[in-house]
Amino acid sequence: MTEAGAGRPVLVGLEQAGEPGAVVVRYAAQHAALHGRPLRLLHIERAERGGLPGSAAEARQRTQARVDQAMATVLAPMTELVQAEFPQVQVAAEAVTGHAAETLVERSAEASWLIVGHRGTGGFARLPLGSVSWQAATHAHCPVIVIRPRTGGTQGHRVVVGVDVPDIPQEALDLAYAEAHLRGVGLLIVHGSFHFSQVPTGPGMAVPDFEVLDQSLRKTLEAEIAKRREQYPDLPVGLHLERIRPATALAEASEYAGLLVVGSHARSGLRRLMLGSVSAEALHTAACPVAVVPPSGKKA
The missing domain is CATH 3.40.50.620 (HUPs)
Incomplete structure (x- = not known):
């Protein structure tokens, strides 16, 4: 410090x-x-x-x-x-x-x-x-x-960070690690994934092998954890993968958090204000303070 x-x-x-x-x-x-x-x-x-x-x-x-x-x-x-x-x-x-x-x-x-x-x-x-x-x-x-005002649930103190794959928000992940370390609390990495295209709707359409997909996601995120283990050897880090809407996964995890960290995509103009984006929804639904982290070199 x-x-x-x-x-x-x-x-x-x-x-x-x-x-x-x-x-x-x-x-x-x-x-x-x-x-x-x-x-x-x-x-x-x-x-x-x-x-x-x-x-x-x-x-x-x-x-x-x-x-x-x-x-x-x-x-x-x-x-x-x-x-x-x-x-x-x-x-x-x-x-x-x-x-x-x-x-x-x-x-x-x-x-x-x-x-x-x-x-x-x-x-x-x-x-x-x-x-x-x-x-x-x-x-x-x-x-x-x-x-954000608390809206119920257990008022925990861990830091939660939302990640997307393959577009992993490195700046948000790094900041979440640093905040958890500084606060002396654990870190939970949350990934939610669901899209209607994953649900078969017609004859002959096969259900995706979600187990294989989840194994691939876990392997990718475990590699991110391994990259930071030397810098934060004593930091408790959890990984939560769930096949639900990302914003829903973050809202649920925020009930047990002291801080929720999300990334801000490098978009411009009105697209950056689109309702329904994960970061925008998190600001309206989280049960704890929300940190929005800009990408490196971002020009507002």
Whole structure:
């Protein structure tokens, strides 16, 4: 672990104070302490535009008043919370104007992690093409953790990582190993696979040999585990393969996890916001915080 206060900060997108915001800030402060990073709280106000001649100055004044109010009512209490409960964490706060998702993505280029709340846990409200948290998770330059409320089940502490084959998300797998090691917990690698094309629907169609397919999948993933065994010799690593929808497998595994890690595919434009993608569904269904990891060299 690096010395506390060194390196790029853990950035927190914060909309509101009170208990919902405190949930996000406490998690972020714990994460910053664990990684030996400073913490930066960021509140974003949308700039107001004057619609009539001479009203632009008044609009700027109203916007600045909202920024000042946010500093006093949102950021100041959360800063005091961190200073009181996590004195080892260096914390700074800033209120700015701009578009929430765009600003978070831009600031993520200078952050080690970006942490945001899912709607209903202190996060930003939804936008027409998806929530701010999902847009940030999709486009950010650094790993993003979206805080999910617990929805029942055993509140475990292991790290779960979802993997696809053959397109194994190496960055997500590496991060999951590092997080499990740092937290002193076990790691569970989860692969779910199901497609309607695997189910015969016509005469003469044979059922695939799932046992052979599963053996091949297990062999591939065991090779990934073997590659990392020397670096993490004492880390307990489990492997779970199931022929169900990947998002369903991850949602079930998250009931027993402290963190769910998924990869973000290097897509662009609206395709990256498609509902139904595994990462998108995980953000809406997981019972624990979800870390979305961008591929190396990703350009948002």
